């Protein structure tokens with residue numbers, strides 16, 4: 001293997017450059033050229049396949065900084081459709097013209113879904129990433145426990161899980177955590193701490209929405225910010241029970257902080273954050289998210305009188321407010337845990353290609369005796385019997401739906417990731433860079449400007 005390609009697909013994370021860096025470092029040791037493909041799979045669908053050499057003369061380009069968030073290669077949500085043969089043939093030709101002997105896709109469950117057709121063209125492995133922490137398995141044969149149903153009233157298939165095994169051990173998880181997750185939790189937990197003190201001052205109820213789609217890992221990890229209640233998509237919300245808990249806590253401490261995952265569902269399984277019909281002042285249709293839907297639910301259930309009675313002259317509507325942590329979760333410098341593990345996984349992906357693996361996934365494993373280590377598993381382990389990859393959910397054993405907090409198992413899960421997740425250099429970085437007076441005089445210099453000068457195209 002003399003020349004391999006690497007691309008970053010799907011939504012970005014803060015640790016992508018660290019994974020690329022890990023791959024390039026390993027490739028330099030074994031004298032393999034690494035070609036970065038621009039904007040994920042979009043590069044392969046572009047007639048001239050924009051790309052750049054990441055390690056000319058087996059030294060990495062200076063723009064490749066593992067402490068910089070995002071990806072210097074650019075990311076897109078373009079995906080590989082296995083049924084689009086014409087497009088696949090073109091992609092195949094471009095891979096050949098680029099003279100690649102193997103391909104590393106840095107991606108999540110969506111990328112995994114498109115991996116199979118690529119593996120038929122070129123040895124391809126996946127280095128995982130996603131802030132959602134949903135690429136992985138709670139136990140080894142979890143993918144075999146999906147059931148597919150064909151509902152006549154709506155097009156397409158519906159998937160549901162059969163019963164999960166009752167025994168669950170965090171040591172048996174496949175891909176314990178994905179790079180990007182720790183930083184997303186760090187940002188969310190920091191935000192929660194900051195919102196707490198203002199909620200305390202103003203005697204308010206704060207609802208903080210975090211990302212994660214239908215997986216509640218970010219919400220679970222946000223327990224480090226000590227919210228009073230954590231709502232995850234895996235546990236349907238009972239609005240009466242929730243309103244009672246909010247009132248109880250409010251009576252005691254005159255403020256409540258609730259964290260909700262963006263994919264939370266009500267008791268009927270309806271996603272609260274899905275499109276709700278409402279209009280802005282101009283009459284345009286607006287979409288509102290999970291936190292707004294939750295706020296409306298609490299305003300209705302708790303009512304103005306409760307807040308008046310407890311010393312506020314304001315309505316429930318002004319006492320209960322929402323904030324989304326939003327894309328700050330996905331950006332900026334990765335914390336040490338993410339940087340380190342991402343680099344390990346990038347290096348592992350190169351080794352997997354050198355060993356002749358194809359359609360395999362580099363994974364981060366954890367055991368009580370060894371701590372974290374990297375490994376690899378066949379991509380088939382992650383696919384159900386119809387070939388579909390499902391996002392990993394928070395296992396029921398990790399969450400206490402009554403307390404609306406991580407369970408003891410959930411806490412056991414979080415500890416290995418977060419106990420030393422932040423390095424001294426992460427703290428020092430803030431001290432040295434945030435109020436650097438030079439920031440006031442210099443414009444931000446985007447790395448994209450330099451990268452664009454390095455991009456080459458197929459003739």
Ligand code: F6P
Nearest residue numbers: 011130131132211212213262330
């Ligand atoms: O999958 C990562 C993620 O950040 C999700 O948590 C979130 O729902 C989604 O991507 C947002 O995507 P976009 O930035 O494309 O709106």
